[in-house]
Amino acid sequence: MNKIRVGVSVNNDKIEFLCSPEDTVLDVLRDNLRLTGTKEGCGTGDCGACSIILDDKLVCSCLVLAGEVEGSEISTIEGMAIDGKLHPLQQNFLKHAALQCGICTPGILIAAKALLERNPDPTETEVRYWLAGNLCRCTGYDKIIRAVMDAAAEMRS
Amino acid sequence: MKYSKPRTEKEATDILLAEKGMAKILAGGTDILVQMKAGHIEPDLIVDIKNIPGIKDVISRDGGYEIGAAVSGYDFNINPELKSFAPGIAEAFDLIGSTQIQGRCTMVGNLCNASPAADTVPALLASNCTAKIVGPKGIRECGIEKIPIGPGKTSLDKGEFVKSIFIPSRPDFSSDAYMRLTPRSEMDIAIVSAAAFVTLDSHGVCTNATISLGAVAPTVVRVKEAALLLIGTKLNDSALSRMANECKKACKPINDKRGTIEFRSHVAGVLAKRTALLAYERAGEKIE
Numbered sequence: 001m002n003k004i005r006v007g008v009s010v011n012n013d014k015i016e017f018l019c020s021p022e023d024t025v026l027d028v029l030r031d032n033l034r035l036t037g038t039k040e041g042c043g044t045g046d047c048g049a050c051s052i053i054l055d056d057k058l059v060c061s062c063l064v065l066a067g068e069v070e071g072s073e074i075s076t077i078e079g080m081a082i083d084g085k086l087h088p089l090q091q092n093f094l095k096h097a098a099l100q101c102g103i104c105t106p107g108i109l110i111a112a113k114a115l116l117e118r119n120p121d122p123t124e125t126e127v128r129y130w131l132a133g134n135l136c137r138c139t140g141y142d143k144i145i146r147a148v149m150d151a152a153a154e155m156r157s
Numbered sequence: 158m159k160y161s162k163p164r165t166e167k168e169a170t171d172i173l174l175a176e177k178g179m180a181k182i183l184a185g186g187t188d189i190l191v192q193m194k195a196g197h198i199e200p201d202l203i204v205d206i207k208n209i210p211g212i213k214d215v216i217s218r219d220g221g222y223e224i225g226a227a228v229s230g231y232d233f234n235i236n237p238e239l240k241s242f243a244p245g246i247a248e249a250f251d252l253i254g255s256t257q258i259q260g261r262c263t264m265v266g267n268l269c270n271a272s273p274a275a276d277t278v279p280a281l282l283a284s285n286c287t288a289k290i291v292g293p294k295g296i297r298e299c300g301i302e303k304i305p306i307g308p309g310k311t312s313l314d315k316g317e318f319v320k321s322i323f324i325p326s327r328p329d330f331s332s333d334a335y336m337r338l339t340p341r342s343e344m345d346i347a348i349v350s351a352a353a354f355v356t357l358d359s360h361g362v363c364t365n366a367t368i369s370l371g372a373v374a375p376t377v378v379r380v381k382e383a384a385l386l387l388i389g390t391k392l393n394d395s396a397l398s399r400m401a402n403e404c405k406k407a408c409k410p411i412n413d414k415r416g417t418i419e420f421r422s423h424v425a426g427v428l429a430k431r432t433a434l435l436a437y438e439r440a441g442e443k444i445e
Contacts, residue, residue: 002159004160021158021159021160021203022158022193024190043194044191044194044195045187045190045191045254045255045257045258046255046344048255048257051257054260057229057231057260057261058256058257058260059257059260059261060257060258060261062190063186063187063190063191063257063258063261064186064190064261065160065183065186065190065203065205067160067162067205068183068186068205068207070162111256111257114256115256129256129343130256131256132255132256132343132344133254133255133256133257133258133343133344134255
């Protein structure tokens with residue numbers, strides 16, 4: 001088959017992989033690179049479970065073909081804790097119990113991180129709109145919003 | 158399926174022309190990947206146009222802006238110049254999908270996906286935008302309303318693709334607006350949408366207007382009769398009501414669980430009024 005060779009940086013590691021034309025970035029992350037923190041939810045860009053940061057933009061990795069990311073920089077949930085120390089967002093998710101089953105959590109953490117990098121002091125409304133593309137069927141969202149607001153406050157201080 | 162990444166416009170048209178099966182253009186991919194996964198389409202060839210030089214650029218020219226086919230909603234809306242130049246187009250673009258989708262979706266994709274409910278299309282039409290098309294015979298330009306010809310269908314010939322959309326210069330005291338009705342405030346598709354563009358004189362009297370409607374017919378609708386009723390007025394209640402009535406008459410919507418024909422037609426009039434007023438207010442802020 002006509003495999004495509006792609007060079008990319010994932011969480012600051014330079015790597016190369018071979019993929020089929022149909023493979024998505026999500027397929028490659030999970031199946032080739034064994035980075036299974038990024039989850040597949042709907043597979044059609046509605047739920048945000050597969051969120052990654054691709055060249056500074058928040059995207060659904062299920063809607064990006066692996067062939068498209070040649071030369072790009074990708075950040076996934078695996079790169080969020082540094083040297084074993086959890087990111088303030090991760091700490092606040094634990095503190096507020098902002099998760100139950102956990103399948104949406106990596107995507108929400110990545111999305112929230114992308115928000116705080118652009119806007120360190122978001123209003124609650126801004127957080128809710130920013131995260132509108134991340135579905136959670138357990139928590140009712142409130143604890144997630146509080147965790148993000150608290151993490152933002154902590155990171156500003 | 159084959160995946161190709163042409164480096165020039167010529168290479169892209171050549172590959173498209175040579176393909177015997179179904180060829181699809183990929184920019185943001187937020188429509189075609191969904192359609193592929195749903196099994197609605199099975200392309201033989203994907204042509205990723207993002208590596209063509211200039212395709213991600215926003216160029217300021219002739220008092221307007223040329224927006225490349227690979228400029229995402231996120232790129233557009235973090236540009237304060239574009240937002241203040243065309244607030245109606247900016248708000249329409251911003252309404253597409255989630256933050257994640259905004260990182261990828263493009264106006265050209267929205268146009269060429271040819272959905273009657275596409276958010277940017279009524280706004281682009283109200284502002285008289287044009288599309289630049291590259292093809293085997295060279296480059297041609299046409300009004301954006303000539304591209305979608307029915308749900309999922311475009312007028313593009315084999316080998317052709319849209320490389321940019323041009324938002325033309327605006328007279329003084331002009332502005333635009335876009336609104337849609339959706340059951341939810343985020344992550345939804347328009348049941349009805351409307352866009353307005355108005356130009357005022359220095360006394361706040363409307364001298365030119367365009368009204369367009371989305372999701373009420375197989376393609377976007379420009380309602381000339383409605384816009385004419387606003388000219389010479391300050392958008393008083395009676396002018397707005399007559400305008401809304403013309404909009405209602407121009408609707409040929411579908412009847413489905415998301416909205417009946419009567420409901421959609423009525424809402425089209427209401428949204429046309431509101432967008433016209435918002436565009437009027439924005440244009441008025443420039444007087445003094």
